Amino acid sequence: xxxxxxxxxxxxxxxxxxxxxxxxxxxxxxxxxxxxxxxxxxxxxxxxxxxxxxxxxxxxxxxxxxxxxxxxxxxxxxxxxxxxxxxxxxxxxxxxxxxxxxxxxxxxxxxxxxxxxxxxxxxxxxxxxxxxxxxxxxxxxxxxxxxxxxxxxxxxxxxxxxxxxxxxxxxxxxxxxxxxxxxxxxxxxxxxxxxxxxxxxxxxxxxxxxxxxxxxxxxxxxxxxxxxxxxxxxxxxxxxxxxxxxxxxxxxxxxxxxxxxxxxxxxxxxxxxxxxxxxxxxxxxxxxxxxxxxxxxxxxxxxxxxxxxxxxxxxxxxxxxxxxxxxx
Amino acid sequence: xxxxxxxxxxxxxxxxxxxxxxxxxxxxxxxxxxxxxxxxxxxxxxxxxxxxxxxxxxxxxxxxxxxxxxxxxxxxxxxxxxxxxxxxxxxxxxxxxxxxxxxxxxxxxxxxxxxxxxxxxxxxxxxxxxxxxxxxxxxxxxxxxxxxxxxxxxxxxxxxxxxxxxxxxxxxxxxxxxxxxxxxxxxxxxxxxxxxxxxxxxxxxxxxxxxxxxxxxxxxxxxxxxxxxxxxxxxxxxxxxxxxxxxxxxxxxxxxxxxxxxxxxxxxxxxxxxxxxxxxxxxxxxxxxxxxxxxxxxxxxxxxxxxxxxxxxxxxxxxxxxxxxxxxx
Ligand SMILES: Nc1ncnc2c1ncn2[C@@H]1O[C@H](COP(=O)(O)OP(=O)(O)O)[C@@H](O)[C@H]1O
Ligand code: SF4
Ligand SMILES: [Mg+2]
Numbered sequence: 001x002x003x004x005x006x007x008x009x010x011x012x013x014x015x016x017x018x019x020x021x022x023x024x025x026x027x028x029x030x031x032x033x034x035x036x037x038x039x040x041x042x043x044x045x046x047x048x049x050x051x052x053x054x055x056x057x058x059x060x061x062x063x064x065x066x067x068x069x070x071x072x073x074x075x076x077x078x079x080x081x082x083x084x085x086x087x088x089x090x091x092x093x094x095x096x097x098x099x100x101x102x103x104x105x106x107x108x109x110x111x112x113x114x115x116x117x118x119x120x121x122x123x124x125x126x127x128x129x130x131x132x133x134x135x136x137x138x139x140x141x142x143x144x145x146x147x148x149x150x151x152x153x154x155x156x157x158x159x160x161x162x163x164x165x166x167x168x169x170x171x172x173x174x175x176x177x178x179x180x181x182x183x184x185x186x187x188x189x190x191x192x193x194x195x196x197x198x199x200x201x202x203x204x205x206x207x208x209x210x211x212x213x214x215x216x217x218x219x220x221x222x223x224x225x226x227x228x229x230x231x232x233x234x235x236x237x238x239x240x241x242x243x244x245x246x247x248x249x250x251x252x253x254x255x256x257x258x259x260x261x262x263x264x265x266x267x268x269x270x271x272x273x274x275x276x277x278x279x280x281x282x283x284x285x286x287x288x289x290x291x292x293x294x295x296x297x298x299x300x301x302x303x304x305x306x307x308x309x310x311x312x313x314x315x316x317x318x319x320x321x322x323x324x325x326x327x328x
Numbered sequence: 329x330x331x332x333x334x335x336x337x338x339x340x341x342x343x344x345x346x347x348x349x350x351x352x353x354x355x356x357x358x359x360x361x362x363x364x365x366x367x368x369x370x371x372x373x374x375x376x377x378x379x380x381x382x383x384x385x386x387x388x389x390x391x392x393x394x395x396x397x398x399x400x401x402x403x404x405x406x407x408x409x410x411x412x413x414x415x416x417x418x419x420x421x422x423x424x425x426x427x428x429x430x431x432x433x434x435x436x437x438x439x440x441x442x443x444x445x446x447x448x449x450x451x452x453x454x455x456x457x458x459x460x461x462x463x464x465x466x467x468x469x470x471x472x473x474x475x476x477x478x479x480x481x482x483x484x485x486x487x488x489x490x491x492x493x494x495x496x497x498x499x500x501x502x503x504x505x506x507x508x509x510x511x512x513x514x515x516x517x518x519x520x521x522x523x524x525x526x527x528x529x530x531x532x533x534x535x536x537x538x539x540x541x542x543x544x545x546x547x548x549x550x551x552x553x554x555x556x557x558x559x560x561x562x563x564x565x566x567x568x569x570x571x572x573x574x575x576x577x578x579x580x581x582x583x584x585x586x587x588x589x590x591x592x593x594x595x596x597x598x599x600x601x602x603x604x605x606x607x608x609x610x611x612x613x614x615x616x617x618x619x620x621x622x623x624x625x626x627x628x629x630x631x632x633x634x635x636x637x638x639x640x641x642x643x644x645x646x647x648x649x650x651x652x653x654x655x656x657x
Binding site: 225226228229230232235243244247248251324 | 386435
């Protein structure tokens with residue numbers, strides 16, 4: 001167990017370092033510090049403002065090697081953007097947004113709540129609906145119930161996510177006027193009204209793929225020999241589905257969804273930005289649009305950390321759920 | 329023969345095929361008296377397991393038991409029972425052990441709990457009392473350290489122990505009929521005799537009748553009172569153990585008997601008879617055995633032989649018995 005943890009963490013550390021390096025290289029391949037500065041101060045700003053901004057934000061340094069310092073001087077490599085990038089991320093010193101100068105840590109604190117209030121209900125309801133519907137469909141496999149549901153799933157999967165958002169806003173928000181089209185309010189009493197539509201849209205757009213996947217898992221389990229044994233004991237259909245099939249099928253299903261849990265924090269990019277939810281998903285989208293390197297790298301860095309956490313969580317939940325699995 | 333406990337008539341099961349439904353077993357007839365052991369013998373692929381599953385009504389779509397099939401258990405046709413009533417029969421009055429002990433237990437549930445489920449499904453005992461019963465059952469089927477072993481998961485037990493757990497589960501409610509589908513085929517040779525002894529002793533104590541499925545005439549010799557020989561979805565010969573061991577009438581039964589020492593090998597292929605059992609849908613016209621029969625003659629190819637009664641206890645399905653050809657001897 002200890003050996004397993006150490007190995008996982010070492011791999012994890014390398015993954016995070018790799019992601020940080022890749023992000024840096026990719027970002028400064030498509031753009032450069034001048035672009036960041038120009039975007040931040042605006043096209044019509046005076047040259048002094050622009051130079052000052054670069055200096056204040058440390059973007060006046062070279063990317064990889066600082067030739068102002070001698071070959072023997074470590075500053076040749078530490079007084080660079082790359083070094084600064086790693087230093088800040090690895091010490092969790094996220095700094096300020098390149099776009100508007102607000103401290104990124106503050107934006108993270110403010111955005112986590114709205115993000116979680118969207119992603120957590122979506123995750124829980126999605127899992128519940130997906131498992132219950134697919135258990136039902138699997139039980140009626142090869143009947144018209146199953147076949148028509150498969151058609152529904154295929155249709156649901158072939159429609160792009162964006163269409164659900166626009167369609168949902170039009171149908172539920174504009175035509176039926178059940179819920180507001182977009183926006184957010186931290187007051188819990190009002191939040192639910194704002195979140196209903198994005199959660200609904202998220203559920204519908206994820207539904208098809210989930211049901212199809214879970215159905216396959218359930219049917220695979222239903223064909224196993226131990227199910228026949230349970231039937232030979234005299235167990236009824238409902239008992240077999242819940243006590244035997246569900247219990248076994250939950251192992252692959254849970255380990256599949258556990259990986260997604262850490263990412264509930266980083267929010268939903270598309271849903272948040274289209275429904276005007278000021279969460280971390282919106283923050284990420286804004287950062288991409290405004291060339292805000294400081295914010296973007298923070299989100300990517302956190303994403304990498306959460307990915308490692310998700311893997312760890314997956315392995316642990318696997319070992320807890322399946323008596324055959326030992327962590328080693 | 330006393331009134332049968334189990335009487336199977338015209339049992340037919342089919343599966344969907346490329347063009348039309350394909351029969352897997354075809355008009356099976358069998359009878360098992362109370363307390364008796366009937367061995368159902370045949371090579372792999374004859375339809376023995378399918379027969380057992382159909383008797384337990386464990387055949388699920390797309391497989392189908394044909395109308396006209398009857399499985400009379402204690403006089404009533406269990407194929408006609410409502411599903412809920414069938415569940416009170418299954419596991420309590422008739423129980424089954426399977427060929428594959430490695431996969432027949434639920435991998436994520438402790439073995440004791442799985443046996444306990446069989447008990448609590450059919451009787452109103454407290455969980456504690458049921459657990460005590462399970463410990464007794466484990467002791468009875470020869471599982472060492474039953475107190476500890478009831479909390480083991482299947483993967484922590486050997487194949488032999490798993491099969492003992494399956495036997496404990498099947499015998500938990502002292503069923504009137506035990507169907508054992510090749511209970512030792514997947515086990516090491518050293519353990520086979522122990523498991524067979526166990527089945528014999530347990531069922532003798534409770535007066536349970538056994539439908540013992542095997543491809544091994546050696547097992548027949550040890551356990552069976554009566555024997556039914558199966559080939560290509562049909563019963564081709566039936567009789568007492570003495571009938572089948574001393575004077576088998578059907579050439580297929582004769583071939584099986586000659587191969588006793590070698591049938592021990594897994595898979596149950598015969599050296600004495602060339603070839604393999606034709607698959608469902610590819611059964612030949614006339615006598616289904618004619619493609620492999622050493623005595624085949626004209627009639628065999630065109631006309632399916634009828635079941636011919638040889639003696640009060642023996643019958644077989646072969647043209648040789650109707651005097652249509654010269655005696656093969
Ligand atoms: N679910 C099924 N669908 C189609 N064919 C099957 C199915 N189960 C078994 N069969 C076929 O029926 C034949 C008899 O199988 P089985 O009863 O398992 O034989 P045995 O137990 O005598 O070895 C085999 O050829 C097998 O391939
Ligand atoms: S009927 Fe003919 S082919 Fe069939 S077993 Fe008898 S002799 Fe052989
Ligand atoms: Mg079989």
